[in-house]
Amino acid sequence: xxxxxxASQLLQFAIALALAPLLVGWVNQCRAWLQNKSAPSLFxxxxxxxxxxxxxxxxxxxxxxxFRTTPYIVFGAMCCAAAIVPSLATDLPFARAADAIALxxxxxxxxxxxxxxxxxxxxxxxxLGARREMLVGxxxxxxxxxxxxxASLISGSTSLPTxxxxxxHRDLAxxxxxxxxxxxxxxxxxxENARIPVDNPATHLELTMIHEAMVLEYSARHLALIEWAAxxxxxxxxxxxxxxxxxxxxxxxxxGWLALLGAAPVLIVKLALGGFLLAVIETLSAKMRIFRxxxxxxxxxxxxxxxxxxxxMLGS
Amino acid sequence: xxxxxxxxxxxxxVAWLAIGTTGLVRPRNLRFVSRALFPxxxxxxxxxxxxxxxxxxxxxxxxxxxxxxxxxxxxxxxDALSAFFLLLLxxxxxxxxxxxxxxxxxxxxxxxxxxxxxxxxxxxxxAFVLVADDAYAFMVAWESMALASFFLVITEHRIxxxxxxxxxxxxxxHIGAIAILLAFGVLQGGTxxxxxxxxxxxxxxxxxPTTAFFLALAGFGAKAGLLPLHIWLPEAHPAAPSPVSALMxxxxxxxxxxxxxxxxxxxxxxxxxxxxxxxxxxxxxxxLFGVVFAAVQTDMKRLLAYSSxxxxxxxxxxxxxxxxxxxxxxxxxxxxxLTAVLYHxxxxxxxxxxxxxxxxxxxxxxxxxxxxxxxxxxHRMPWVAWLALVGTLAAAGxxxxxxxxxxxxxxxxxLFTPSLPQSFVNMLVPLAAAALVLSAALAAxxxxxxxxxxxxxxxxxxxxxxxxxxxxxxxxxLIYLGAGCVLLGVLPVNVIALIEPxxxxxxxxxxxxxxxDNWLLLAPISADRSSYSPLIVLAVIxxxxxxxxxxxxxxxxxxxxxxxxxxxxxxxxxxxxQDTAEGFGQPIRQIFEPFxxxxxxxxxxxxxxxxxxxKAHDRFWGALYLPIARGAESLARLAGLIxxxxxxxxxxxxxxTLLALLFFVR
Numbered sequence: 001x002x003x004x005x006x007a008s009q010l011l012q013f014a015i016a017l018a019l020a021p022l023l024v025g026w027v028n029q030c031r032a033w034l035q036n037k038s039a040p041s042l043f044x045x046x047x048x049x050x051x052x053x054x055x056x057x058x059x060x061x062x063x064x065x066x067f068r069t070t071p072y073i074v075f076g077a078m079c080c081a082a083a084i085v086p087s088l089a090t091d092l093p094f095a096r097a098a099d100a101i102a103l104x105x106x107x108x109x110x111x112x113x114x115x116x117x118x119x120x121x122x123x124x125x126x127x128l129g130a131r132r133e134m135l136v137g138x139x140x141x142x143x144x145x146x147x148x149x150x151a152s153l154i155s156g157s158t159s160l161p162t163x164x165x166x167x168x169h170r171d172l173a174x175x176x177x178x179x180x181x182x183x184x185x186x187x188x189x190x191x192e193n194a195r196i197p198v199d200n201p202a203t204h205l206e207l208t209m210i211h212e213a214m215v216l217e218y219s220a221r222h223l224a225l226i227e228w229a230a231x232x233x234x235x236x237x238x239x240x241x242x243x244x245x246x247x248x249x250x251x252x253x254x255x256g257w258l259a260l261l262g263a264a265p266v267l268i269v270k271l272a273l274g275g276f277l278l279a280v281i282e283t284l285s286a287k288m289r290i291f292r293x294x295x296x297x298x299x300x301x302x303x304x305x306x307x308x309x310x311x312x313m314l315g316s
Numbered sequence: 317x318x319x320x321x322x323x324x325x326x327x328x329x330v331a332w333l334a335i336g337t338t339g340l341v342r343p344r345n346l347r348f349v350s351r352a353l354f355p356x357x358x359x360x361x362x363x364x365x366x367x368x369x370x371x372x373x374x375x376x377x378x379x380x381x382x383x384x385x386x387x388x389x390x391x392x393x394x395d396a397l398s399a400f401f402l403l404l405l406x407x408x409x410x411x412x413x414x415x416x417x418x419x420x421x422x423x424x425x426x427x428x429x430x431x432x433x434x435x436x437x438x439x440x441x442x443a444f445v446l447v448a449d450d451a452y453a454f455m456v457a458w459e460s461m462a463l464a465s466f467f468l469v470i471t472e473h474r475i476x477x478x479x480x481x482x483x484x485x486x487x488x489x490h491i492g493a494i495a496i497l498l499a500f501g502v503l504q505g506g507t508x509x510x511x512x513x514x515x516x517x518x519x520x521x522x523x524x525p526t527t528a529f530f531l532a533l534a535g536f537g538a539k540a541g542l543l544p545l546h547i548w549l550p551e552a553h554p555a556a557p558s559p560v561s562a563l564m565x566x567x568x569x570x571x572x573x574x575x576x577x578x579x580x581x582x583x584x585x586x587x588x589x590x591x592x593x594x595x596x597x598x599x600x601x602x603x604l605f606g607v608v609f610a611a612v613q614t615d616m617k618r619l620l621a622y623s624s625x626x627x628x629x630x631x632x633x634x635x636x637x638x639x640x641x642x643x644x645x646x647x648x649x650x651x652x653x654l655t656a657v658l659y660h661x662x663x664x665x666x667x668x669x670x671x672x673x674x675x676x677x678x679x680x681x682x683x684x685x686x687x688x689x690x691x692x693x694x695h696r697m698p699w700v701a702w703l704a705l706v707g708t709l710a711a712a713g714x715x716x717x718x719x720x721x722x723x724x725x726x727x728x729x730x731l732f733t734p735s736l737p738q739s740f741v742n743m744l745v746p747l748a749a750a751a752l753v754l755s756a757a758l759a760a761x762x763x764x765x766x767x768x769x770x771x772x773x774x775x776x777x778x779x780x781x782x783x784x785x786x787x788x789x790x791x792x793x794l795i796y797l798g799a800g801c802v803l804l805g806v807l808p809v810n811v812i813a814l815i816e817p818x819x820x821x822x823x824x825x826x827x828x829x830x831x832x833d834n835w836l837l838l839a840p841i842s843a844d845r846s847s848y849s850p851l852i853v854l855a856v857i858x859x860x861x862x863x864x865x866x867x868x869x870x871x872x873x874x875x876x877x878x879x880x881x882x883x884x885x886x887x888x889x890x891x892x893x894q895d896t897a898e899g900f901g902q903p904i905r906q907i908f909e910p911f912x913x914x915x916x917x918x919x920x921x922x923x924x925x926x927x928x929x930x931k932a933h934d935r936f937w938g939a940l941y942l943p944i945a946r947g948a949e950s951l952a953r954l955a956g957l958i959x960x961x962x963x964x965x966x967x968x969x970x971x972x973t974l975l976a977l978l979f980f981v982r
Contacts, residue, residue, distance in 0.1 A: 053868065053871070054872060056873075056875045057875065057876045058876075058879050060882070061878050061879065062692070062695070066694070073857070075860070075861075075864055076858075076864065080856050080860065094856070096837065097847070098715075098848060099847060099848055101724050101846075101848075102715055102724065102853065105724075106715060108713070108714055108757075108760055109857075112709065112714055112763075115764050116764060116768055116772060119764075119772040120694075120773065121774075122691065122772070123889060123893075124893040124894065124895075125884055127900070130768060131900050134760070134761045135903045137760065137761070138758050139757075141753070141757040141760075142750065142753040142757050146746075149727075149731060157845045158731060158846040159846055162845075216882060216883065217882060217883070221868050221872065291906075301750070304750075305746055305747065305750045308746035309743065309747075312742050312745070
């Protein structure tokens with residue numbers, strides 16, 4: 001464990017915490033442009049989080065401790081994930097404590113707690129949201145795992161930094177398996193981050209919402225943490241995608257301090273492009289009925305399995 | 317002078333038998349049985365676990381007990397495999413005994429003293445199964461185990477449904493026992509010597525090893541609940557008292573895993589690769605089937621029973637993978653896979669016992685097993701609820717609890733598979749891995765449903781307001797198991813050190829030097845490939861949670877107001893508007909519709925008292941069991957044709973038989 005490693009770990013963590021709301025603001029802004037609306041401020045998510053922290057928390061009668069601790073646990077799990085995913089550098093001492101499979105486990109931890117918290121009050125919408133979230137989760141989680149498996153079969157490791165190191169230093173060749181995996185990953189990310197074809201982050205229309213239905217009862221600091229955690233989740237997924245499919249520019253262990261500083265602008269540019277792409281996808285597609293979501297996710301799962309099969313067949 | 321561990325194990329078995337027999341002296345004295353005998357049984361269990369844990373690293377020890385038939389003594393042997401499962405039995409059994417001390421009450425059914433006798437005979441028989449070293453002793457113990465558990469299942473024998481469930485269990489148990497007996501018959505290879513020692517020495521030729529393996533798979537699979545012999549589990553578990561369900565699901569199913577491992581890896585020398593493929597496919601279909609059915613259950617114990625089927629499926633799939641690796645001579649990978657298998661068996665014993673015992677507490681507090689009539693118990697029964705949450709998260713495979721570690725190890729084993737020489741197998745692996753992760757993800761769905769519907773939300777029935785938390789004994793037992801789930805989850809390196817000797821015994825290789833980098837970091841093969849440290853993950857999550865709480869409260873404030881739930885402004889809210897168990901399972905029922913035989917009752921618009929009901933049935937009943945039952949019945953009816961009930965007809969039969977015999981024998 002080197003000093004540079006610890007520094008890059010802390011820097012990456014701080015950048016994830018700080019930039020995650022900005023990414024959400026950027027996606028919203030791009031979407032507004034594309035849809036010919038006047039865009040809100042780029043920094044709106046920060047203002048929202050600050051406003052929520054100031055307010056008094058309202059907790060529903062009959063809520064148990066699960067309801068009140070869940071925002072912290074979800075936030076903690078997402079922070080933990082942000083420390084694992086190599087976004088700036090691959091020299092991450094903490095990443096050894098949890099590999100790609102454990103990363104998916106951390107996402108599952110957050111999901112299970114938020115679903116339980118949604119059921120805690122005993123409202124109709126809460127349990128509806130919990131059920132739908134688990135429905136999305138049980139298909140999205142294996143698909144994500146299969147995508148990561150494909151990458152780990154290619155690189156011979158489930159440790160994310162090692163995967164990125166191998167991918168960044170290989171020749172620029174076309175990996176058919178990664179193409180399948182990339183499509184599957186995009187679909188999964190849309191579903192997991194409550195984005196448009198599956199869920200709509202801007203809706204409060206009862207019949208269609210998933211994520212919003214679960215967090216209906218939250219207010220003030222609890223809601224602020226959940227929003228921040230959701231932003232971190234989007235950030236994490238974007239970084240996983242960038243790390244797996246566009247790993248160039250991430251500083252390796254031997255590159256030194258300068259590369260670390262150079263990696264930050266590269267990351268921001270990549271995230272900006274990724275966020276724009278997300279806005280394009282969200283603008284071009286329509287929200288599908290909830291009953292179609294299993295088909296969508298089932299397709300993603302099958303594509304991910306196909307990616308692994310192709311990898312086995314072609315050895316690439 | 318030191319006492320050999322095997323003698324101590326025998327002493328524990330005898331102690332359990334003695335405790336059980338004492339229960340018979342005053343069968344109706346509940347106080348004596350529950351306050352003295354069950355706690356004593358728990359202490360014996362702990363002692364057994366300690367002895368087993370100590371002897372796991374020792375060389376195998378054998379003994380001959382001059383019991384049984386003349387010239388056919390019982391051979392006993394304590395090696396690492398037995399010791400590991402004895403540890404599992406003792407550690408989980410101790411908690412269940414402690415819980416039983418607070419659980420059993422006087423009822424219409426079997427008197428408490430007799431339950432105590434059956435219960436301790438059951439424990440002793442399981443321990444005896446694990447140390448038996450010849451087919452005769454093994455079968456005696458195996459059958460005593462089946463019988464004792466049968467009587468425990470039908471504790472409430474005045475209810476016809478429970479008797480029916482018990483009969484089904486006994487039937488499947490015997491089908492399994494016949495298969496196991498035949499497997500031993502094949503394994504002795506014509507020597508006529510049924511000791512395991514001689515079976516180890518025999519080298520079977522031709523199709524015989526395959527026959528033996530599949531007989532063992534069918535026999536032990538019947539006990540473990542493998543497809544299609546799983547049907548007794550969802551019937552017997554709800555029928556049995558909760559500690560018995562916990563013992564059967566947490567421990568007894570593992571004796572079947574023990575048997576399968578013993579036969580496959582110890583008594584046989586060579587394994588064929590396609591056995592592994594079959595076991596893998598069977599295990600994964602069992603896992604998927606179990607978890608899909610668990611998702612649509614409305615009875616909490618049936619739900620857990622199906623979840624046990626799922627976990628057994630995962631374990632058997634792991635055994636299949638281990639066979640595959642062994643057949644291709646990859647000792648290191650075999651060791652990793654077997655470690656995952658044994659680890660998962662231990663984990664399942666802890667979290668499933670915890671969950672079954674928690675349902676027992678709920679059942680006592682509310683008299684209700686149906687998920688649709690529970691809810692909101694976290695306020696009334698905080699101890700049970702929070703400990704059940706630990707079990708729920710463990711069963712859902714959530715890090716950093718124990719269920720995740722073994723699944724993590726198993727997935728690692730899958731990812732190593734591409735090094736196998738056969739391309740067909742290499743193609744199979746992605747599909748198998750996909751099925752495994754799908755069932756693991758569905759398990760989280762099932763567990764959220766279980767915990768959310770039982771403990772969260774608002775009480776669905778008015779009488780739930782009077783539910784009382786578990787008593788002292790029950791609470792201690794639940795705490796013990798919950799702590800076990802956490803410790804097994806965060807200290808994987810230490811647990812694996814315990815499993816190492818079993819690997820050495822079964823395949824002659826230790827996985828140790830690669831599995832553990834240091835005491836913190838779990839890293840099979842090498843730390844570059846993969847590593848996981850639950851303790852660090854736990855510490856970081858807890859640290860971030862505490863820090864966030866402090867910072868938010870310090871920088872802003874910690875004010876809280878309580879108000880009625882908002883729920884999008886809907887004014888009318890009744891507890892019946894929450895998701896029921898049917899509602900929560902509905903998406904799964906829809907997606908996996910071909911799996912089920914669905915019986916739906918839709919009310920007509922003119923119905924004065926409209927009722928909607930939907931039931932998902934097991935297709936195996938109609939496709940497999942009912943035809944067999946009908947076939948047996950019609951055969952019996954055919955045989956009945958010759959029974960005329962007149963003595964002259966029977967005399968004619970005897971005459972004809974004699975004639976035929978004279979003709980053939982001459």
